[in-house]
Every structure is written in structure tokens, then in C-alpha cells.
Amino acid sequence: MVGPKRPVIVLFGSSIVQYSFRNGGWGATLADLYSRQADVVLRGYGGWNSRQALQVLTTVFPKDSPVQPSLVIVYFGGNDSCKPHPYGLSPHVPLSEYKENMRQIGLYIRGLSETTRVIFLSCPPVSEKMLVESTREDGIHFSAVASDILAAEILKAISEAKWEPSLYLGNLQTEFQDVMYPIQPLTQ
Template identity: 35%
Template sequence: MALNYDKIVLFGDSITQYAYNVNVSPFCLGPALQDVYTRKFDVIQRGYGGYTSAHAKLMIDKIIAHENTPTSKVKLMTVFFGTNDSTGPSSTIQHVPLETYVANMRYIAEKCKAADIKVVFIGAGPFNAHQWWPTRPGNPHNRTTIQAREYCDALVALGKEIGVPTVPMWDLLMEAVGWKEGDPLYGLEELSAENPLTEYFVDGLHYNAKSYKIEYDGVMNAIKQAYPELLPENVPLRLPEWASLTSPDVLEKALQ
């Protein structure tokens, strides 16, 4: 039926969960995608704060089964895990070894492909210790931007291997702040607290409007390069434009 919309599913951790929180970030990934796909696809949020690729591996079959129905299919899924996986081994709940992380993400992509769902990977962004740890006194310092980069790089390599476009948030955000290889690494605890990453995070980990805009641009570019048939301009509008509704019969026919 004309009112059964196919879907884009945003699957990830807290950065995906908060991707609709316009009270914190006036520009967010979720509303931005909903806007460009209005009357074309439903954009479904499946973000779970604190989750890792290990949790996602357990969930992917049920998410696909729930969202894929006889009348509504998932056309695209963004998969954004790695930020929590890349915590140090002292984080027994969240740490996922790099090799296991890659295997989990491969598994998720394979499950999506088997269900005829296009996939866009999103790799972990940098981490600004000077914003994060002051608000969490007593917590073990088990995150670094170096670890985050390793997981982002590994996901980019996996994406190239299996043909899944990847949005490398670590690289994109560091490029945005003007960092170049060989420069002091912004965000490290032992370096200056005054660094340009502060302008891109709410708390050193979660995104504000600047970072969500970079993520959005990255996702749209991935769609353009890998799945151009899913670009907004190439997806038919659901139901006719109002000017063509010259009689009730026109709408009644379109609703069938």
C-alpha cells in the first residue's frame, strides 16, 4: 500500500541513541535524514547507550526480523559500533578485542546482505579525555583516542574488504580540526586541555551539532558513492503532489 514506507535503520550505541536529541545538538543525524527522506523512507532509530558490537551481534537477527515485514522492508542500515568496544581491557563489560570487533561487524554486515539490506559502517570518532574524565571522578581511565583510531581503521579496512562503505569519523573529525599526521594528538590526557576537539563534543565522546553534521555528510556521501539508487532524489515520493489531486479519484487510486 502507498502508506507502507520502506526504512532506513540507524543501529548503534549512545551516539546513535542521542542522534535525535535536538535539545543538546540543534543539528542531529536522525532529524536531518528524516528531513531529506520525508515521504520516501521512514528513518528508524535503534541506538542503545553503552552497547558494543558484541551486543549488536546478538541483536541483529531480531532487528531484521522485526523491521522487515511483508509490506515494509529495510533498504539501508547504518551500523555504528566501536566507540565502546575500544575501551581498555579493564572495562570488562564493554571492551571487545579488536579481532573480535572486526569479526562481529563482519557478521552483522553478512546478516544484512543476506536480507538484501544495504549497509553503511560508521567508525569510532576521536576521544577528548579533558572533557570526559573531569565529569567522571573515580572512574578508571580506560579510553584513549589512540584506541578509538585503531578500531576506526580496522573497520575501514573491513569495509574495503567486503564492499561496505565506511564513514571514518576519527579521520573526518581530526581533519575538521586541522590535525595532520605527525602533529601532537589532540585529546590525549597528557597533552593540553585546550584543543579544538572541544568544539565538536558535548562531553569528549558524544557528538554536538558540528560532529553530527560531519557524520550526516559522511553517510550521504557513502550512499552517493555506493548506493546512488537510494539517494533522496532517486527515491519516489509517496502519494502524489497536492497540485495533481484534481479529483478524489486521483488520491483514492494512489492509496490502493
């Protein structure tokens, strides 16, 4: 049985997105905060760049889908910005191509419906000190602290957005909020 239609929030990106549900990451935090208010869907692909994202965009987000996302949070860029390999064996994408890919991704997603909104996450800062403080042992993926900061920043952006309808969790209805379950006394 399916309840009332809830907004769909899609997280679309590389491993920063793919791993966002691990160990209380930012995706898990959003899913928890939006529970019973919105469906948070993970579409993260570790190692991918914006070129690959553009190639699968119509498959991940079909225009003829009966349900379109209310919000898509997009993160690509970490892999795109890797140093180029002399034989082309890295996920590097030249900056001009990356910018065009991201523009096309944004235009396509915004075109899914009149109420679909997009938030683009930028790449983490390239500062040795900040990398150590904000990443896990691998030096690439967000630590728990950085993940909490990112979730808070996403919620701040959503709460300050002038979107109609609002997607801020405090403004959304909780599914089945008017259904009460009477507590039955235990009888022996």
C-alpha cells in the same frame, strides 16, 4: 491508511545512534531530508558494544519480516574500544573479536534481501583537539557541528554509491507528490 511502500533506513548502533535524533542530530537531519521519501527508524542502544549487537541481531532484523530495510547505517566501536577493566566490568571488546562481530553483522544484514545495503560508520578520531571540537560537553557524543558533518558524509556516500535501486534522496519519489490540495477561498 498506509501509502505506497517507502524505503526503510535503519540506524543501528550504540549511543551515537540513540542520541542521533536529539537537538538536530545526524539522525534527525536524515529523517528530515528523507521525509515523504523513506522511513528512518532508530535502533540505538546506549552503552552497547558489538558483542551485544550480535546477540540481538536476529531480533532487531528478523529474516522473515515482510519489510526489509533498504539501508542500514551501523555504528559500534566506541564502547568496544574502551579500556579493559581488570574485572571485565567495561564494554571493552578485543579488536579481533570486534572485527569478527562487525563482519558477522554486515553479512547478516546484507543477507536480509538482495537490495539491503549497509554503511558502517567508523569510530571518531582519538585526538584531544578533535574530541573537544567534535563532541558535546560529555566528551563522547557528537556536537551539532560534528553531527552536521556526519550527515553530509552519509549523504555523500549514498549519492556516490552504485546501488540499484538508488537510495539517494534526490532520486527517490516523494510520497503523494501528485496530490494537490486546492486552496479554498474563505467565505463569510
